[in-house]
Amino acid sequence: MLGFNAENPHRGSVMSMFAVFQKTRKYAIRAIAALSFAALAACEPIQLTGPVGGGGGPTINTAAPVPVALLVPGGGSAGDGIVARDLENAARLAMADLRGVEIDLRVYNTGGNAQQAAALAQRAVDDGAKVILGPLFAEAANAAGVAVADDGVNVLSFSNNTSIAGGNVFVLGSTFDNTADRLVNYAKRQGKQRILVVHARNLAGQVGRDAIRKALARHGVAQAGITEYEFSQEGVLSAVPRIEGAISAQGADAIFLTSDTAGALPLFAQMLPEAGVTPADTQFIGLTRWDIPQQTLALPGVQGGWFALPDPTMSARFRSRYEAAYGAAPHPLAGLAFDGIAAIGALVGQGNRDALQGSALTQASGFVGTNGVFRLRADGTNQRALAVATVRNNQVVILDPAPTSFRGAGL
Numbered sequence: 001m002l003g004f005n006a007e008n009p010h011r012g013s014v015m016s017m018f019a020v021f022q023k024t025r026k027y028a029i030r031a032i033a034a035l036s037f038a039a040l041a042a043c044e045p046i047q048l049t050g051p052v053g054g055g056g057g058p059t060i061n062t063a064a065p066v067p068v069a070l071l072v073p074g075g076g077s078a079g080d081g082i083v084a085r086d087l088e089n090a091a092r093l094a095m096a097d098l099r100g101v102e103i104d105l106r107v108y109n110t111g112g113n114a115q116q117a118a119a120l121a122q123r124a125v126d127d128g129a130k131v132i133l134g135p136l137f138a139e140a141a142n143a144a145g146v147a148v149a150d151d152g153v154n155v156l157s158f159s160n161n162t163s164i165a166g167g168n169v170f171v172l173g174s175t176f177d178n179t180a181d182r183l184v185n186y187a188k189r190q191g192k193q194r195i196l197v198v199h200a201r202n203l204a205g206q207v208g209r210d211a212i213r214k215a216l217a218r219h220g221v222a223q224a225g226i227t228e229y230e231f232s233q234e235g236v237l238s239a240v241p242r243i244e245g246a247i248s249a250q251g252a253d254a255i256f257l258t259s260d261t262a263g264a265l266p267l268f269a270q271m272l273p274e275a276g277v278t279p280a281d282t283q284f285i286g287l288t289r290w291d292i293p294q295q296t297l298a299l300p301g302v303q304g305g306w307f308a309l310p311d312p313t314m315s316a317r318f319r320s321r322y323e324a325a326y327g328a329a330p331h332p333l334a335g336l337a338f339d340g341i342a343a344i345g346a347l348v349g350q351g352n353r354d355a356l357q358g359s360a361l362t363q364a365s366g367f368v369g370t371n372g373v374f375r376l377r378a379d380g381t382n383q384r385a386l387a388v389a390t391v392r393n394n395q396v397v398i399l400d401p402a403p404t405s406f407r408g409a410g411l
Helices: 012-031 037-041 078-097 114-126 138-151 176-189 203-219 233-250 265-274 294-298 312-326 334-348
Strands: 066-072 103-109 131-133 154-157 169-171 194-200 222-229 254-257 283-286 307-309 367-369 372-376 382-384 387-392 395-400
Touching: 066 078, 066 114, 066 334, 078 103, 078 312, 078 334, 103 114, 103 334, 114 131, 114 138, 131 334, 138 154, 138 169, 154 334, 176 203, 176 254, 176 283, 176 307, 176 382, 176 387, 194 203, 194 233, 203 222, 222 233, 233 265, 265 294, 312 334, 334 367
Parallel strands: 066 103, 066 131, 131 154, 154 169, 194 222, 194 254, 254 283
Antiparallel strands: 307 387, 367 372, 372 382, 387 395
16 A cells, blocks of 8 residues: 655645545545455465366256355454455345246355365365355465365356466456456557556556556557556656656557556546646546546546446446345445356256356356346456446546447457
8 A cells, every 4th residue: 555645745736635535545445346456366366276177067956956155254354244244145135036046055254264265165065065156365265266176166256366267266356357458449449559558566556567468469559668666655756757758758649557546546647647648648548446436536637537347327226226125335346246146046047957067157148247247258267348437527427338248349
């Protein structure tokens, strides 16, 4: 986390602006956790050590209740307990939607601990679980996958850390790869040809950088250099003139920022325009949500910028249903459990005994979830339909709606 010191001012307006963001920092981190690699992974990436290749899984009796294990981080910190509660609530909300399919949901509290997650995953399979939904954190999800790989049981984790994906482990969380691909695809269609990548010299920044570079290569858009910075106040301040210089030297027509609203984005959004780098001349693109918290929408650097977000109508519908059922707003990650149950229910409802095998889980048509359509890939990653948005007059405006299917969609 950036440590900003008011006694070491750069510009008074910037520091007073950041004081406002300090008050909302705790909320912002929680609110954007579904999109932030660092918040979801909560650990260094750990490569899957179990069998790889996917496609396997148990056969089921579609006429009987299907045993599903839900591994949540309950029993750990108070914050983890809230996430655990909301994940279970969302899973049960999805179960209520199923027609002709019964789910026997069995909940296991991992305490957010990898060793405990592995032991509970094995216990769940011994108890008869045909698929595991969760855990949340990457290390725990990796451990759970390894523990039950020899049993042929698939793990639909809530992580977005793609380094653990593969074999019997799938990640349901929104990934940087998916967001970068959507935005680069859109940028190319808008005529952008040379994009400068700006990232922090930390794990989240480097993963974001790699996602953007892969998307640029995939869509044939030139990379107009990379500007990295230390994840500190001084690092951000020193990066501004280097970004300005790189844009001029490389002829960049857009800059792609990996920073988020709880980190460096507020400073960049204030200082880059003050340094003469404006969205009117150079397109700003963001890898994370720019609309949370709402104060971000007033910053000069986000006006006219592009970022991706789930279908707002679908998201609002889920939030409304959850609030009606449980009397409070869902945690931003709760929808992942709903999506997992919805996918399982849709597959089981087809009456196929192989519904929970990898080949079925990765069906090309995908599934309808809380935020729109999504599908799982054979490599364990996912693809989610996203809208492209901008900010005009401090308001979010959708430029390109989220596709409603995967048929010919520019995702």
